[in-house]
Amino acid sequence: MADVVLTAPATEMSNHHGKEFLGFGTCTPPTVVPSWFVKMFFYPKVKCRNGEVVEAPYGLRKIESILIDEGFDVVTVHPYDIERYLKDAKVVGISVMDPLGFGPVSVTFSAILGGDPSTRIEFINLIKKIEPYRGRVKVIVGGAGAWQFEWDSYWKSKIDCIIIGEGEYVVADVFRRALRGEELPKVVRGRPTKVEDIPLIKRPSINGLIEISRGCGRGCKFCSETLKVKRDIPLENVVKEAEVCVRETKGVILHAEDVLLYGCKDPKFVPNEEKVVKLFKSVREVSEYVGVSHCSLAAVVAKPSVVERINEVVGVGEKVSIFGVQTGLETGSSRLMEMHMHGKCLPFHPNEWCDVVESAFSIMHENRWVPASTLIVGLPKETESDVVKTIELVERLRDYCSLIVPLIFIPMEVCALRRERAFTKENLKDYHYELMAVCMDHDVYWVDKLFREYFKGYKNIPIKLGYWVFSRWVKKSWEKRRREIKAFMKSLVGR
Template sequence: MPVEAPYGLRKIEAKLLDEGFGALTTTPNHLKDYIREADVLCLHTMDPFGWGPSSSTFTKVLKTGKPFVARYFERLLDRKEVVRAKERGLKIIVGGPGAWQFRYDTEFLERHDIDSVMIGEGDLAVIDLARRALDGEELPQFYDVKKEDIPTVEEIPEIKNPSINGLIEVGRGCVRHCKFCEVAKRPLRWYPLEKIEKEMKVNARRGNAKNVILHAEDVPLYGSKNTIPAREKVLDLMKLAKRYNDDVAWSHASIAAVAADPKLIEECSEVILDEKQSWWGAEVGIETGSPRLMKETMAGKAHPFDIEEWPEIVKTGMGIANDNNLVPACTLIVGLPGEEEDDVIKTIELVEDLKDYKSLIVPLFFVPLGQLTKEDWFEAEEVTELQRELLIMCLKHGLRWSRAFVDDYYEEGMRGKLLSFPMKYFIRAIKRRAKKEGFI
């Protein structure tokens, strides 16, 4: 059995065990050792067809064809042991963050004899679906978790086995309600420290890693019911995380929350950074430099500030982050519905203003999610000259800072230097390819 597994899968595993089901988590390579005894196979998928923003953007730009994640997922379903198990009556249920993609290809479900796809928070709903599967009932092709089945904090189980990269959820939902985001549909819930600590203890038992990624859509808003950070609650969370881990990171943070309380970021830095950790990171959604486009698709993203000040909010927040060794991995959305030339120009101007801030800036093509599912996907063929200029600027920004990231990540001793060598070689290879293609 794996030492670590995806966090969402660990939640489902925990709930099934709590309810008395015989649940076991394994990897594709060890599936053959257990599937003969299984009645139901639950598969977790992040990006089954490679249609997520990252996969679809890079495969479209680089023209690499079908993404590896898509080929690998299909290869898993075609394994002999899976096919044989289906012939004897095994039920297959698929869930995870990428489950929405199956709505666009129901023929795939029929071709691979997938019984049901669960979409939504499955902590409670999985019990109903699992019982129906074991009772031999016909399952719905899509099992959409109803509003009344979304779990409260008390109903969300604690993981019983370690998660990949030490990831620990500290809350669900978001108060900003961006139209392009699936999470905006979920109610806001923050976990109490006692619940978080139980899961940190589970990860601490594995012994082979000493890091935690605190996961929420906006970690610096932990414990807050609005867009103003609850400073003491966040600091208590950081102290708890540092008690069990040498290295602490945030999965996501809004730049507005960072800008709203510079003192909080400074005090978080004082707690997190020490002789074992010199920086920490977070994914930050900038999305656009255009206040007009912000109003159309993500009006709450700038709160508690005026949305017209968005470029200045971003620059202020990035400065605060850099001053405290918080390194943002930023995303932009290219091809948002209604995007005009002036919007792209404003985004280019913002990226230019951010060139001296230590960060990654990754442009991603628009994917219709959240409240925008009826909009069209953005395709590489639609890229304008201005958008191409934006993509190249982001590439240059990333290449400029990439060596510094490698040096920071592999900063300790001879082992670190040896590990950093292939990464630096890879960066040089990207630069050579970019020059050959005329991008830089």
């Protein structure tokens, strides 16, 4: 049995039925739907072999790789199986995205539906399992959501050491000290890692997600990536990680804050088309399916040809029906763009933002790319007029197949606006409800087509049927209540 046990909350230790986008559903509070439903449809337990998970969150795989290289005896397990390993373990390392439910998606879902998000529930369940062993087992937490402990002293007290920021230069030392039984600093801040010091993963990540760039460079003040320098991972390392993943996964997902900016050195963020196409071609040689996580709308408009060439490489419209990508629409207000995210529009000007968004949606629609776009409600200094402009922008996008999701502004500890006041559901005004209703109208309008395309060829019939019933229920409930929008939204918020 190993000294070091690595794990993550059950909401993250899942491949979401091989559909990465369904991972958003893990932020759902078990209120309008029961917890078994959320678990079954959004985070089924990932496959295990000889007690270890076959796929694990990418960040956890990086930590695992460092610890193995440093000679630690490590196992990576599902949290539901962890008790079997705790009697021999000395250290537990937990990777977290949203441990306490303070992330924007969780806060928004909880404000609308009431209750705690499943992400928080599963993290707390995990800590409760470890609790009886705390006398001799040290608990170290890290990952994109580690900052959340700064907002909750109770749960912070349950952790021996919280690693905030990039882990590469600090992880081995912290785990070594923990194994020796030393007192650990409560918070350790990792500094940016040089590209040559970023290790390769040794085992497959969830859904084959692999990092192609770290950081962003556009500098939006509300975003956790703002404080990171952008670095591109060398192509040969990306391909090697893809080869590791496809041993278990159907394909790979290229992850970056903006996949279209891979290899880009242009200060105005115009994509380097040849670098991007070469990336996709190289990965496509080792993986049958290649997906992406995020891209920016401005990059799509700055270089539409790159979208077309990616489609040729990955087979969109042939072997792949649609190409999903997450992107940030943020606001329809050029004033807020100028104030909080000037760089997001580059190479365009904030005054052009609404046209850039519509052009990007149009290009993506023609190329069968489906943006799952988020926008922010309650940015500092937001006025009613800003929200009205966002409503107008969302209405302009009706003809483009997409999802638009409003998220409440959260001044995360790792962003430039961290000293701003938190926006709570009590701050929601009628015009915010109207914006949410317009987004819901948009999503319901596209839900049938999206369901058909997203699940085309999907073999798990019970799950597919379950999602179909769920999408019917959402659509019917919304159509029934559309006339009472304000009362409806307010009643939901009041729950």
